[in-house]
Amino acid sequence: MSTENGDRKVEELDRVTIRFAGDSGDGMQLVGLQFTNTAAVFGNDVATVPDIPAEIRAPAGSIPGVSAFQVSFSSYDIHTPGDAPDVLVAMNPAALKAHLSDLPKGGMIVANSDEFTEVNLKKADYDSNPLKDDSLTGYRLVQVPITSMNARALADSRLNTKQIDRSKNLFALGVMFWLYERSLEPTQRSIKQRFAKNPQVAEANITTLKAGYHFGETAELFPVLYSVPKAHLPPGKYRNITGNEAAALGFLTASKLADKPLLYGSYPITPASDILHELAKHKNFGVKTFQAEDEIAAIGAIIGAAFGGSLGLTATSGPGLALKSEALGLAVMVELPIVVAVIQRSGPSTGMPTKSEQADLLQAVFGRNGESPVAIVAPATPSECFNLAIEAFRIAIKHMIPTIFLSDGHLGTASEPWRIPSLDDLPKIAVEYATDPDTFQPYTRNDKTLARPWAIPGTPGLEHRIGGLEKSDVSGNVSYDAENHWKMTQYRAEKVERIADDIPHVEVIGDPQGQLLVLGWGSTYGAILSAVTRARAAGLSVSCAQLRHLNPLPSDLGDVISRFDRILMPELNLGQLRMIIRSRFMVDAEGLNKVSGRPFLIQEIEDKILSMVKSEVRV
Amino acid sequence: MSTENGDRKVEELDRVTIRFAGDSGDGMQLVGLQFTNTAAVFGNDVATVPDIPAEIRAPAGSIPGVSAFQVSFSSYDIHTPGDAPDVLVAMNPAALKAHLSDLPKGGMIVANSDEFTEVNLKKADYDSNPLKDDSLTGYRLVQVPITSMNARALADSRLNTKQIDRSKNLFALGVMFWLYERSLEPTQRSIKQRFAKNPQVAEANITTLKAGYHFGETAELFPVLYSVPKAHLPPGKYRNITGNEAAALGFLTASKLADKPLLYGSYPITPASDILHELAKHKNFGVKTFQAEDEIAAIGAIIGAAFGGSLGLTATSGPGLALKSEALGLAVMVELPIVVAVIQRSGPSTGMPTKSEQADLLQAVFGRNGESPVAIVAPATPSECFNLAIEAFRIAIKHMIPTIFLSDGHLGTASEPWRIPSLDDLPKIAVEYATDPDTFQPYTRNDKTLARPWAIPGTPGLEHRIGGLEKSDVSGNVSYDAENHWKMTQYRAEKVERIADDIPHVEVIGDPQGQLLVLGWGSTYGAILSAVTRARAAGLSVSCAQLRHLNPLPSDLGDVISRFDRILMPELNLGQLRMIIRSRFMVDAEGLNKVSGRPFLIQEIEDKILSMVKSEVRV
Amino acid sequence: MSQATTDGQIKLARKDFVSDQEVRWCPGCGDYSILTQTQKLMPELGVPRENIVFISGIGCSSRLPYYMNTYGFHSIHGRAPTIATGLKITRPELQVWVITGDGDGLSIGGNHLLHVMRRNVDLVIVLFNNRIYGLTKGQYSPTSEIGKRTKSSPAGSIDYPINPLSIALGAEASFVARSIDIDVRHLMSTLERAARHKGTSFVEVYQNCNVFNDGAFMEFADKSVRPDRTITLEHGKPLIFGKDNDKGIRLNGTRPEVVDLGNGVSESDLLIHDETDPDPIVAHILARMQWPEFPVPLGVVRAVDRPTYDDLLNDQVQDAIKSSGEGDLTAILNSGDTWEVE
Amino acid sequence: MSQATTDGQIKLARKDFVSDQEVRWCPGCGDYSILTQTQKLMPELGVPRENIVFISGIGCSSRLPYYMNTYGFHSIHGRAPTIATGLKITRPELQVWVITGDGDGLSIGGNHLLHVMRRNVDLVIVLFNNRIYGLTKGQYSPTSEIGKRTKSSPAGSIDYPINPLSIALGAEASFVARSIDIDVRHLMSTLERAARHKGTSFVEVYQNCNVFNDGAFMEFADKSVRPDRTITLEHGKPLIFGKDNDKGIRLNGTRPEVVDLGNGVSESDLLIHDETDPDPIVAHILARMQWPEFPVPLGVVRAVDRPTYDDLLNDQVQDAIKSSGEGDLTAILNSGDTWEVE
Numbered sequence A, B: 001m002s003t004e005n006g007d008r009k010v011e012e013l014d015r016v017t018i019r020f021a022g023d024s025g026d027g028m029q030l031v032g033l034q035f036t037n038t039a040a041v042f043g044n045d046v047a048t049v050p051d052i053p054a055e056i057r058a059p060a061g062s063i064p065g066v067s068a069f070q071v072s073f074s075s076y077d078i079h080t081p082g083d084a085p086d087v088l089v090a091m092n093p094a095a096l097k098a099h100l101s102d103l104p105k106g107g108m109i110v111a112n113s114d115e116f117t118e119v120n121l122k123k124a125d126y127d128s129n130p131l132k133d134d135s136l137t138g139y140r141l142v143q144v145p146i147t148s149m150n151a152r153a154l155a156d157s158r159l160n161t162k163q164i165d166r167s168k169n170l171f172a173l174g175v176m177f178w179l180y181e182r183s184l185e186p187t188q189r190s191i192k193q194r195f196a197k198n199p200q201v202a203e204a205n206i207t208t209l210k211a212g213y214h215f216g217e218t219a220e221l222f223p224v225l226y227s228v229p230k231a232h233l234p235p236g237k238y239r240n241i242t243g244n245e246a247a248a249l250g251f252l253t254a255s256k257l258a259d260k261p262l263l264y265g266s267y268p269i270t271p272a273s274d275i276l277h278e279l280a281k282h283k284n285f286g287v288k289t290f291q292a293e294d295e296i297a298a299i300g301a302i303i304g305a306a307f308g309g310s311l312g313l314t315a316t317s318g319p320g321l322a323l324k325s326e327a328l329g330l331a332v333m334v335e336l337p338i339v340v341a342v343i344q345r346s347g348p349s350t351g352m353p354t355k356s357e358q359a360d361l362l363q364a365v366f367g368r369n370g371e372s373p374v375a376i377v378a379p380a381t382p383s384e385c386f387n388l389a390i391e392a393f394r395i396a397i398k399h400m401i402p403t404i405f406l407s408d409g410h411l412g413t414a415s416e417p418w419r420i421p422s423l424d425d426l427p428k429i430a431v432e433y434a435t436d437p438d439t440f441q442p443y444t445r446n447d448k449t450l451a452r453p454w455a456i457p458g459t460p461g462l463e464h465r466i467g468g469l470e471k472s473d474v475s476g477n478v479s480y481d482a483e484n485h486w487k488m489t490q491y492r493a494e495k496v497e498r499i500a501d502d503i504p505h506v507e508v509i510g511d512p513q514g515q516l517l518v519l520g521w522g523s524t525y526g527a528i529l530s531a532v533t534r535a536r537a538a539g540l541s542v543s544c545a546q547l548r549h550l551n552p553l554p555s556d557l558g559d560v561i562s563r564f565d566r567i568l569m570p571e572l573n574l575g576q577l578r579m580i581i582r583s584r585f586m587v588d589a590e591g592l593n594k595v596s597g598r599p600f601l602i603q604e605i606e607d608k609i610l611s612m613v614k615s616e617v618r619v
Numbered sequence C, D: 001m002s003q004a005t006t007d008g009q010i011k012l013a014r015k016d017f018v019s020d021q022e023v024r025w026c027p028g029c030g031d032y033s034i035l036t037q038t039q040k041l042m043p044e045l046g047v048p049r050e051n052i053v054f055i056s057g058i059g060c061s062s063r064l065p066y067y068m069n070t071y072g073f074h075s076i077h078g079r080a081p082t083i084a085t086g087l088k089i090t091r092p093e094l095q096v097w098v099i100t101g102d103g104d105g106l107s108i109g110g111n112h113l114l115h116v117m118r119r120n121v122d123l124v125i126v127l128f129n130n131r132i133y134g135l136t137k138g139q140y141s142p143t144s145e146i147g148k149r150t151k152s153s154p155a156g157s158i159d160y161p162i163n164p165l166s167i168a169l170g171a172e173a174s175f176v177a178r179s180i181d182i183d184v185r186h187l188m189s190t191l192e193r194a195a196r197h198k199g200t201s202f203v204e205v206y207q208n209c210n211v212f213n214d215g216a217f218m219e220f221a222d223k224s225v226r227p228d229r230t231i232t233l234e235h236g237k238p239l240i241f242g243k244d245n246d247k248g249i250r251l252n253g254t255r256p257e258v259v260d261l262g263n264g265v266s267e268s269d270l271l272i273h274d275e276t277d278p279d280p281i282v283a284h285i286l287a288r289m290q291w292p293e294f295p296v297p298l299g300v301v302r303a304v305d306r307p308t309y310d311d312l313l314n315d316q317v318q319d320a321i322k323s324s325g326e327g328d329l330t331a332i333l334n335s336g337d338t339w340e341v342e
Ligand SMILES: Cc1ncc(C[n+]2csc(CCOP(=O)(O)OP(=O)(O)O)c2C)c(N)n1
Pocket: B267, B268, B269, B270, B295, B319, B320, B323, B350, C058, C059, C060, C061, C062, C077, C100, C101, C102, C103, C104, C105, C128, C130, C132, C133, C134, C135, C136, C141
């Protein structure tokens, strides 16, 4: 559908994906976020993913120094930040070089032509200028002299040259706003807020933003304008949120719902550090953050806090979880409620710290000495991190068991609109401390959950000792008795299994039975859902289900699986959950596996589905 | 079969199991070992298992203070230290109380009646004297006033009372030697050696040993004498050896076979410390032992040693492996040959440190961040620890991969006769360091094994950098490239898989196909083999196979499994290898699981076999 | 047994602090004495029993919490300071003790010990130094002497030993002391001082392991020689020692020297012990005095005031509440750019 | 570029130590200077390039090995000293460097650092102290000042900072020094001293992180004030400082004090620096001198001889061979009670 705007065509699209790419110093994250907010406030559904260089600061203009931000906005409910961009904004040659391969032929390139100088081309390893040779044939290349136009716009601003140059990202943003018919209003507001103490800079930023917008309007560069209408999201109040922000707020909320203070013990590590930064801001909630000397001290501290009756939380990524494993085993033995948030990144070892995958699942399930089961929950979208953070503490406390919140770098750093919940809608988390000296024994068990009592220091008459040696049933004394060890081993195992009575059934999207079930967990949700939606639209017998509880698995999972002819499990690892599912349900589940530090493309999953399901309906 | 000796009957038995039990201070380990040696030198097959109290020294006379040693000796090839003792030597009431429940009705009790005093009975929580009330009806009770007879024998010895009392274990040993028609010769020799500097004590010990023997001869306590004829072991020179000793000697031998020095880095932990103690003695082999500040430093040091071209070895048990997991992941990434010996003990957490189980397998396989595969070998008997220690280094070096040697406390501390190998029969381990600067690249790969070159500092022209960040194929430079990460992830996985071409096929004991295959690994071998042997003798269609390579699994395992109707997997855990086998081969393997800190009884496995196999032949 | 005091309060007795668990150390082990003194001290502190927590790592020493009828946590090797930190900062009203050994605290746990001391978390840390790994049956430890032959060092240890007091002072610990198992009165009073100090109190206790390292301290601690080979530090007093109080320690520049009193040397020439000196240099000098060059110092080497981590953290929380008000979750959830979808 | 020296040997140049990897620190980072000085130093040491190994942990600082054209190992966080120990004790002929940061070396890796120093393994350890976690984008570190506001301490850090030199001295390290990125000559000579010392050489280098902690040392290290606010330690020389060499450090008992020369105070009243003093007390005094009370000491604080762990270990092996002969494996396998089965 296309209409006219002035003398140019306006084409209506239902989804657009823009990737802003430039030097780390070029402010790409900022403009990306501004565009996202603007689109969201307008009413689009949005999804974003940053791509920040691994190196702290590689040399300016070099390929490792390129920083990017992708935003996808649409008129329908979207689930991934888009397989491939429709538009690549390249602020310099390195940005073009680093990202061109992701842009499909026919895609638009908005290039800052000023920066394609000989020096910069060399830094990006270009032998000749791609804007001038034929290498970009097949793309829609739009050259904009962003650097010089911005400089000209701010010539009178009284800023120095460096400051002026730093504003050029806003000029580019102005151009893009015009192209997609967006309001400058939200960005202007945010600039004013940000530079409240520096009105000169604020004004300059707004000037160049507008200059970019007007440039778009007056220049003859764009033959068509694009508009993406509002999406139909459920009504409510929304904000954008990344997975790590949502998790931090979820943990804060859990503390409120349980009415117990939170101790967050942690040692910084990518991509989990944001949770520390976020929680450190909220001391007035009674949250204490403890930056420990290492990961072991961090988990030690929260075990101590849990012993004392607080909510103990730590967050880390794979290498940190490895270090915490001995202490996590202690928490299993003493049966105290702690939550360990694991924001997975690419491994093994240091791996690729700023890239993500799902390869820490088996470490989470089995990476401790002895039979040492813990509960595990796994959010599937950035905003779900909020709910599952609460769920992790609910399980930990009700079942007196360490619980792992297993997220990943994609979820942690990607953002999407989040319908802000009302506190009143969230159920309280009941906490009961033991108090009665006459009946108290440290290792009695709740009939239903098998949880032991939470008995905290300071309670008169309940003085007792816990520890890492095997405990005697009921009394909790040290025991080397063979029968007792067998009994306690089974208790610990069954305690986790019984959580299955306390969690939702599997939610199948699509028909409850059929030829193929695509079974996933974690951040692959968006790509799986999109692929399955497409395949179903094409008439294929495919459904999907995303597991949010990985230990224990939902009690009806076996039933669900048995209703499908075949099972496909896409995972960003070599088949970790698949191994468990195959073993548990004796089902020959197939894998679609990718370990490259990148999320699945919808297309990859769709292709695999097509290869597995005979498309009777279509033929 | 029974003959006469003097005026008493001599009964010939094909197997006898004696348990010596007494206070920690009573020297039970010593007399147990002496009995074992004597039986072995005589030509019996022997198997032993110590049972040392967890506490350093519990109060004398208390139940936690009881120390025991079980020896089984026979005229045929035996595989376990016996399900239940035939004879219990109880040096005091606590020893009787702690061990009586293991003695089958009809079994013999040799009790040191002198110690059944009121005080001692109370320490052992006895309300009345079991030697006098009826509680021992059904057993063959033999009361020997060991303490006083010993004191009398040594009245003239010029030793002080305390020293005299300490010799009473040898009096008891003398009695048992007489009962089973054993020579005093080996023990006398060993006493003389031990107290070479203290002939007075040596003489006294021998005096009381003989006094015990003569007491047996003269007293009327034993109606029957027993004799156990020689076993038919393969010819050769033998010695007794525990699993940990065998492992230490195996590692020493690997260093010799590879002609490269060994660095053993470790932090003491039960039940692995013996390996440190053993290797520390052999500095004149060029072995260096480094007692590190913790487990992480220990593995760090051996990674450094491996980088430098030495053989790097560390040993620990479960909690230590947990701590080493991050560094082990580093070794996976840098592809250096190290061996991590894990002597499993009961978990989770500190668990029961002196008890054993097989519950660290999944930690060994999966307990690291990212896709981080290592090779794993698992000895099945104490003496096999020797061969598999060598095998671990062979694999590590040839395939340039960290390798786990997965033993357990049962294997580590139990002993059996070991046919001493001749060094000439053992194949050398080829080590090749890269030397050619013109062709060298750190991450090229051997066509067959995919091993990268071992290039050690000190080699001119090969200067290069390695580390925990993802490596670029061939060049080894840091890489964040998606394709490269996928490629390297697959290389690491396939490198382990290819070891399957380099290890023996599964050895099936019994028919190559049939109704039931009992599939095991590690220390359960003896009990499985004995149970299967019994079941086969009863005509059942049962075979067994013990896996010594757990990662990768032998290449023909799938074939082997497919030839049996059903698979039974006894494990001293909740089914860890079973999960892998079920998932990998889609076979509904059943488990027989026990997590009590104790080994399987033959009977337990036999019962399970009977329940699974229809005994057509018998019926 | 507890008894009512004059003001009607129940005064507890040692027995009230004895748990029902059988004590399982080797007969003759120095750990018994430390346990007894600790149990005896408890009623003196006036802290309700339920507010006392003993946290330990792994080792013979670390079994102590089982024997105290208080709250207790026998954790994992080397990590007790971390657990204690988490407990203390969330429950500042509790009195938290850390029990550790020379292996637990200085080998695997060295880093946690160092960090807890520099942070000055309000804990009482008692390190049982027997210069050996007891529980694992006799390997040398970080405090074992050079040349010590053990199971793991049959040719003699080559690891230069750690001086626990030097490490504590290097970390600027606010309370640093040393005592010994066999001097029960000194031990009791040192533990009491430690318990009453606000901030991390670090107490090294020389402890005899009669099974694997018997007599490790006898050369200077045996009753017969103790007065001449040890020196008891007392705040504000000159450093005098000897059976006849006839010897002292004088500083020559920064070097300590042993002097005989009389013959022109008087008390006023001697070093006066000032445990409150904010500058830890003299404490460092004392910490390094070793037999046979010097008598071994016993007592409180340092006791200074500095803000505790737990107070500072709780103050920050209170300040945040004062300045921004009690956290309003709804406001936080609704912060940033928001929009309505109808 | 390498060139032949008069004796025909190839003398290497800085360029020979520059690897082909692009350097990836933020422009302006102090790490560049340390890298350059290290590369320049290499040819001076006369150690064949293939015998030099740089081992690091994780952090911005720990990327240095990539840029050195020697052997290198960029390991995991905090563990470089352990890997270096294993390498050095098995390959004593190598020169092994450890590159670490204030987080890597003093936070997660504090214990390894302490133990390697007390063992005196013959390594050169360079700790880049920028008082911040650089690589993880700006959290406070164990050397950050009280009150420092960072991403993880928005209300100001409450962790009492660690003084790396005090810790090193507490561990009785045999070589302890401090230098700073912007004084390239001093840095070069300090690194050279460290490289030539036998035993663990510990060098703290103040390093500016211009992105997350810019100007951390400027108050005393800025060229304009440096002579008055720092003091360069030189062995055997009195402690004099100031633009006009008119100020000095005198010891008053165990306390240092700043004095103006002249007016009755002469050089002979000043503390004479003796880096070889076996007693580390004066070194402790120097280590604790901080701006603004005192000028900040730069240079070699301590350099004493003590046997290295690697030598002792290798000696034990040689002694064992001398006393028991080269290990005879067949004999060991056949030891104990054996018997023949025919
Ligand atoms: C992670 C881990 N590593 C090693 C051990 C084994 N271990 C237990 S106690 C101990 C050392 C004990 O020495 P110390 O702290 O001096 O205590 P002591 O027994 O002498 O009182 C060791 C190495 C363990 N339990 N856990």
